[in-house]
Amino acid sequence: MVSEPAPDPVRTRLLQLADEKRVSLLKLSQMLGKNPSYLQQFVRKGSPRKLEEQDRGMLARFFGVSEEELGQAKENSYAVPEQSVRKGKADWIDVPRLAVGASAGPGTEPDGELVFDTIRFSRRWLRTMGLQPGELSTIVVSGDSMEPTLRDGDEILVDRTLRPSRDGIHVVRLGDSILVKRLDTSRPGMIVLISDNPAYPPLECPASDVQVTGRVVWKGGRI
Structure with missing residues (x-):
């Protein structure tokens, strides 16, 4: 047997x-x-x-x-010496990575903003960009509707500072979905969600239906 x-x-x-x-x-x-x-x-x-x-x-x-x-x-595992971590720590900011994707496609349903990792940014660079560390997070793009600007799998830095809605690339909540789109706020009471990929038509929504989570201020991804 x-x-x-x-x-x-x-x-x-x-x-x-x-x-x-x-x-x-x-x-x-x-x-x-x-x-x-x-x-x-x-x-x-x-x-x-x-x-x-x-x-x-x-x-x-x-x-x-x-x-x-x-x-x-x-034999391949290692730990970074504590002294190396402390050295220059004030010059860097650990921005949380959230376990949720921003859909550049049909829409992604969020499961809660669970932090699973961090990405380290230069404090000086954030300051020159006018960004407040406590208002930042990163998430992964899912889908192809924002190509070629944003590609599936790209990591985006989102500034959640509360500001009046303006044109640009934003992460928004629409119903139960999280989307990354350009915003056209030129029409009173309406927001148009625009994809960079021409295969996806603009989506017109009452402004009250769209919750702007934050503005995309940086992207990174594999080559």
């Missing part, structure tokens, strides 16, 4: 952490910017064989555990 192979400890640990956090593998996959079935296939079918380094690091920071628990070899 052939015995079943022992459960993989990394996959078992990932399931345990997700259960403790009460978050689904589907939502975790979306947080990573992957196909919704990515982690389900990793756990159930063993594909991929191991987590990519970037994905493993993001999950470890989200759960607040060591990367070794998610498959990093011990």
Whole structure:
């Protein structure tokens, strides 16, 4: 009689952490910017064989555990010396990354603004941009309606400072969806949500239906 192979400890640990956090593998996959079935296939079918380094690091920071628990070899793990962290700390600002996507497409339903990581920006650069650190967050763009300006998977820096609505690229809430669009506020009582991709027609909405979350002031992404 052939015995079943022992459960993989990394996959078992990932399931345990997700259960403790009460978050689904589907939502975790979306947080990573992957196909919704990515982690389900990793756990159930063993594909991929191991987590990519970037994905493993993001999950470890989200759960607040060591990367070794998610498959990093011990000899490759390291810690940044505390002295190096303290040095020059006042010159940098850690801006929270939110586990929610801004859809440049049909619309993404938010699951709450859960902070899972940070991106470090120069305090001097933020000051020259006129940005207040406490009003900033970053999220990932999902979809192609803002191409070529914003592409699927781009990270955007959002300034949530309350200001009168104006033209430009903003993150908005419309019903149960979060969108990233250009705003045309020239018509009283109306807001037109405009996509840079001509395949998507403008969307006219009563101003009362649109909640402006913040203005997009920076983008970053893979080449």
